[in-house]
Structures are given as structure tokens and as C-alpha cells.
Amino acid sequence: MNITDFCKVILKAPLKSVYDWSCETENAFFYLGWKGAADFKTGIVDVCSSDEQAIEKGASKQLLGKIERERNNLRDAVSAGKSIYYVLRVKQNPESDKNWGIVAKSKPMSNNTLILELADIKEHENGRITATRIDQQEARRFRLNPK
Secondary structure, eight states: OHHHHHIHHHHHSOSSTTSSEEEEOOEEEEEEEEEBBOOOTOOOOEEEEOOOHHTTTTHHHHHHHHHHHHHHHHHHHTTTEEEEEEEOBBBOGGGGGGGGTTOOBOOOOOTTTEEEEEEEEETTTSSSSSEEEEEEEEEEHHHSSSE
């Protein structure tokens, strides 16, 4: 299913805009990230890249603005004491990893999509935000037991 339907039906957290990278409920914040940002050996998730890294990979000013908006959404959710989750999307076009001027496209999502629960959210001086994975579940858990 597409990401809009996934957020609405599975997470019970409709997107405010089809261009958003996050959605939330009263108690939970879901960051719609890429699988490549999660290191399963160390448990560290690179939630938001630094502006420097984004510029090196060809991000436009519009994309940099979007990154900052999502950082602010994440900060607000952490301040509000919400549970933070990272939804692992898989790219259809992996070449967009190296060139952020190419719009990344998500493969369809399902009940089997992995969702990581995060803790120890850290904002680094350069704007990068990392977190530690403390749990992972398939999306079906959220469909049956919404957060």
C-alpha cells in the first residue's frame, strides 16, 4: 500500500500532507525514514542528516527546508513526551542515496513493514539527529493495537 494509506490505516496517524515525512497520534510520533539509516548491529538510527551531509549529496534548498521542518516536528514530539518510532521504508531507486537531487521513491508498505521504537534521541551540533533502537515490531502490531 502507499504511504498515505499506510499511515491512515495501519498507524492510525494520517499524514497532514502527502509530502510529510512524519505523522503522529496523541501519544506517538512516527518518522517515515529509510531502511539504510538504521544500523542493526549497533542499534543506532540516523534519524535526520546534518545539513552539511545533505548539501554534499546534492540536496536542494527546498529539501533542506523540509529536513529542518521534520527536525522541528521530532523535537516537538520529544518535548511532548511522545513515544518515538522510525518506520523503515525501502527505496525503489537506491541511486537516490548518493544523489539527493533524485526524488527517492518508497516501495509499497504492508503489515510486515518494520517499525523501530527509539530512545536516547540526540541532536548533534551539526544538526544531525541520532537515536538508539530499543525495540522493533511489524506494522501489524500497530494496526491491531494503536499507540
